[in-house]
Amino acid sequence: MKDTEVRKLTQKERARQKRVVNLIASENYTSRDVREALASEFTNKYAEGYPGARYYGGNEVVDELERLTQARALKLFKLSPDEWHVNVQPLSGSPANLAVYYALMAPFGKIMGLELSHGGHLTHGHKVSATGRLWTPVPYTLDPKSELLNYSAIKKIARKEKPDILVAGYTAYPRIIDWKKMRGAANAGGALLMADISHIAGLIAGSVYPSPFPYVSVVTTTMHKTLRGPRAALIFTRKDGTDFYKRIDKAIFPGLQGGPHMNTIAGVAVALREANTPNFKKYSRQVVKNARTLANELKKHDLRLVSGGTDTHLILVDTWRGGEGIGGKEASERLEREGIVVNKNTIPFDARSPQDPSGIRIGTAAETTRGKKEEDMVALAQRIAHILS
Ligand SMILES: *Cc1c(COP(=O)(O)O)cnc(C)c1O
Numbered sequence: 188m189k190d191t192e193v194r195k196l197t198q199k200e201r202a203r204q205k206r207v208v209n210l211i212a213s214e215n216y217t218s219r220d221v222r223e224a225l226a227s228e229f230t231n232k233y234a235e236g237y238p239g240a241r242y243y244g245g246n247e248v249v250d251e252l253e254r255l256t257q258a259r260a261l262k263l264f265k266l267s268p269d270e271w272h273v274n275v276q277p278l279s280g281s282p283a284n285l286a287v288y289y290a291l292m293a294p295f296g297k298i299m300g301l302e303l304s305h306g307g308h309l310t311h312g313h314k315v316s317a318t319g320r321l322w323t324p325v326p327y328t329l330d331p332k333s334e335l336l337n338y339s340a341i342k343k344i345a346r347k348e349k350p351d352i353l354v355a356g357y358t359a360y361p362r363i364i365d366w367k368k369m370r371g372a373a374n375a376g377g378a379l380l381m382a383d384i385s386h387i388a389g390l391i392a393g394s395v396y397p398s399p400f401p402y403v404s405v406v407t408t409t410m411h412k413t414l415r416g417p418r419a420a421l422i423f424t425r426k427d428g429t430d431f432y433k434r435i436d437k438a439i440f441p442g443l444q445g446g447p448h449m450n451t452i453a454g455v456a457v458a459l460r461e462a463n464t465p466n467f468k469k470y471s472r473q474v475v476k477n478a479r480t481l482a483n484e485l486k487k488h489d490l491r492l493v494s495g496g497t498d499t500h501l502i503l504v505d506t507w508r509g510g511e512g513i514g515g516k517e518a519s520e521r522l523e524r525e526g527i528v529v530n531k532n533t534i535p536f537d538a539r540s541p542q543d544p545s546g547i548r549i550g551t552a553a554e555t556t557r558g559k560k561e562e563d564m565v566a567l568a569q570r571i572a573h574i575l576s
Contacts, residue, residue: 208527208567209557212501212550213358213386215415216557218461221454225417230450235440249449256452259459260421263392264400271400272432274422275455276439276447280385280409283420284310287381287405288322290438291431292351299325299350299378301336304533304541306359306503308383325350329360329535334494336360338368345376355399356383356407359532359548361478361497363397370402381405385420387499389413389552392462393471396499404431413474413500413552415467416458419451470555474500477551480561484568490575493534493546500552505534506575507545513575516543521574527567 188194204216217225229252235242238250253275260273277283288298298318300311305328309316312324325348330337345353353376355369366382373380382399388408390396399406406423410416422439424432440447461467475498482496485504493503506518513521515531522529532548539545549571551559559567 206526209553210527210529210549210551211553212530212548213412214550214553215389215412216553217411217415217417217454217458220457220461221415221417224453224457225450227450227453229453230448232449233446234449235446237436237440252449252453252456253447256456256459259456259463260423263459263463264398264423266400266423270426272424272426272436274424274432274436274439275419275452276444277407277420277422278444278448278451279418280308280383280407280420281310281316282439282443283407283409283422284308284383285318286435286438286443287407287422288318288352289442290434291379291405292322294321295323296352297323297325297348297350298352298354299327299345299348299376300354301357301360302326302328304537304544305329305535306357307354308358308385311354311383322351331536334535335362336364338365338372341369342372342375345372345378347376349376350378352381353378354381354383355403356381356385356387358386359501359503361492361499361501361503362494363498364399366397366399366402379404381407383407385409386412386501389415389462389467390471390475390499393468393474395468395471395475405435410455410458413471414458414462415552415556416462417451417454419448419455421455473560474552474555476561477555477559477564478502480564481549481551481568484565485572488568488572488576490572500550500555502549503532503534503546504549505546507534507539514539514543515546518547518575522547522571525570525574527571527574 233243234249238253256275298312301307303313310318313319353373380403382403404425410419478497491505506512519531529547533544534546537545
């Protein structure tokens with residue numbers, strides 16, 4: 188690179204990424220092939236529209252690329268093109284969710300999502316997000332004792348509030364979601380059930396987490412978390428006789444976005460193929476094994492985990508412990524000084540502020556990509572416990 192300033196920063200960031208232990212649950216390391224696709228000539232191309240129906244000329248190669256990406260996305264999740272449609276153009280997870288709401292709900296329609304401080308995402312109808320202002324949020328919470336989803340309580344709220352869309356799939360929930368029960372809750376309220384599998388898509392692809400596809404109408408996911416792809420998102424829509432998939436395509440373009448980032452879509456295609464290999468299955472199994480080991484070891488060191496453990500790549504540690512411990516901000520800063528990067532996070536029914544919440548969130552997806560195994564987790568738990576004590 189001739190630009191020495193940016194080159195230096197790139198080198199600095201590369202060195203930083205190599206130096207730290209990365210336990211940020213939403214991050215991962217892309218392959219060289221994914222990054223090569225991102226840097227490809229596809230970045231030069233305008234391709235507003237969809238394959239076979241573009242607004243500019245010169246899109247014959249781009250059409251092939253987008254169709255290939257769609258086919259790979261359906262194949263990865265074992266979906267038939269007769270039953271499912273996929274849009275591969277969302278620029279990221281938030282615009283993907285926005286597009287679903289914009290396509291399928293009138294203004295001020297009701298979005299029923301998990302409370303942000305309980306592990307939901309901003310785009311599930313939180314008031315600081317456009318999704319909580321353009322539509323009406325109907326929040327649900329976790330059970331205060333078990334810190335798990337309470338399906339009968341969710342069903343009750345759905346029956347009473349009659350939301351337009353019920354969102355399942357979270358940002359900081361370490362456990363298995365019972366998709367069938369979520370379907371039951373959606374039915375009770377006459378709601379459309381949407382799964383946002385941004386965090387767990389790689390685990391679902393690797394068959395270590397139950398698939399929501401048999402139970403839902405719409406699935407959104409980011410590519411860049413456990414799926415190990417570039418920053419982008421996908422929207423899957425069931426072809427159930429409705430025109431929902433056409434409405435969602437129209438919501439993405441021309442509703443909310445302009446030209447798709449075809450270089451990113453090339454990277455998505457590469458990542459989807461990488462995720463459809465025995466190696467990736469092995470990887471996702473290891474991600475969960477590492478998280479389970481880390482969770483068990485942290486508990487041995489007397490740390491309190493929200494819900495008592497994990498079924499995924501993700502662990503929530505209650506560092507505050509009702510005042511006996513330290514806040515999440517201090518915990519994350521202490522860890523970072525020792526080269527361990529996590530994020531501070533609220534815990535269910537958190538009495539503290541999001542700027543200084545009661546916990547931290549830990550994930551094993553990134554470090555597992557770097558080859559870490561159970562024995563590394565044992566050592567890591569010891570270090571974390573020592574730094575936090
Ligand atoms: C990360 C995440 C998103 C948003 O993704 P961005 O790419 O950051 O916009 C949406 N939903 C869930 C559940 C997420 O975890």
